[in-house]
Amino acid sequence: MxxxxxxxxxxxxxxxxxxxxxxxxxxxxxxxxxxxxxxxxxxxxxxxxxxxxxxxxxxxxxxxxxxxxxxxxxxxxxxxxxxxxxxxxxxxxxxxxxxxxxREINMHEEAYQVDPDIRVVYHSHAPNCMFWATLGMDMPNLTEVTSVNVPLGRIKCLPYREACSQELADLVHSELEKLGDKAKENIFLLNSHGVLITDTDLHAATEVLETVEWNAEIAYKQTVFKKLGVIDEYRSCGHDVVGKISSNV
Known part of the structure; x- marks a missing residue:
């Protein structure tokens, strides 16, 4: 409420x-x-x-x-x-x-300024997401629940800005603005600093965090298989995922 x-x-x-x-x-x-x-x-x-x-x-x-x-x-x-x-x-x-x-209230304030429908800003250091964030890499979006509920193609990692800095808050604001109406339900990786979720509902945000955290582990394991040549492409929902994953993975 x-x-x-x-x-x-x-x-x-x-x-x-x-x-x-x-x-x-x-x-x-x-x-x-x-x-x-x-x-x-x-x-x-x-x-x-x-x-x-x-x-x-x-x-x-x-x-x-x-x-x-x-x-x-x-x-x-x-x-x-x-x-x-x-x-x-x-x-x-x-x-x-x-x-x-x-001190990170500035990042929250900047997020709320983007869209009046944003009612939750959630920042965490979930460990599997931190793996991708610390590398500064976009995360492949592979599991059924994330590809359906978080249809981003990939989960974007923002460039590094120091934690609690105004530069980080401004970057979050700028990147959310680029999303337009999608900003009200989104998740970013923050380079070396975890994840940032914007949503319209607190419990929906926790669901996004848990499902993306699970996806982070699956994506890590598929990346290893891909590099080993066990699979040619990332796989999701019964088919190869081509053209949707960042080329730097």
Whole structure:
């Protein structure tokens, strides 16, 4: 849900914050990121103006719910809902929550600017995806579930930019803009820095991450077979995949 009513007994965006905390914990447990980091944000807006703990939340105004810095290092993603930060998207300022904002909020903000339908930005260090990202190579998209649900032809690896830098945030913004309407449901590899998913739904984003992570392992094994001459081309859905995979693989 993107809208939340409030009562005196409930924290702002309580349901969504608890859901985000649960997702962060589960995905860490499933090794979809590591203790080196990862961060998730969710865009929400109130369906009525309300005040809580001295802070006024305006009807229809966009806020981000975001995991705090050191989500993985300090807490192994075992977050309480009060540790999910509430951020005013217009100003980038934290307005509620326990903890500090990650320095990578700039990358999240730049992604949300591209398309108002983007409601989730998810960055992780999933290990098999990191294999391709660290090489700086596009990933072949081979498994049935990814070729159907993530029909990108290949999963693009963006050029290297330093983590948390404005240069990385600007690059993400520029590359998403090139996708047009497809930007709202996309996954990029970030060179040496993992993956970045944009989506319209938090749970859909986790599905994309898990299926692409599985694809990353399959693609690695097919690449080895291809180099050994066991297969001539990548194979998917019962046929060779020709002309869809980056030539640098």
């Amino acid at each position: 993107s809208e939340q009513s409030i009562t005196k007994e409930r924290l702002p965006f309580e349901t969504e914050r608890q859901d985000l905390a649960n997702v962060a914990r589960e995905m860490f447990a499933r090794k979809m990121t590591n203790v080196a980091g990862g961060n998730i944000s969710l865009k929400v807006s109130p369906n009525e103006t309300f005040t809580y703990d001295g802070q006024t939340y305006e009807k229809g105004h966009d806020y981000l719910l975001m995991t705090p810095t050191f989500m993985s290092e300090a807490w192994y993603a075992k977050l309480s809902l009060s540790q999910i930060l509430v951020v005013d998207l217009a100003t980038g300022k934290k307005v509620a929550g326990e903890g500090r904002l990650t």
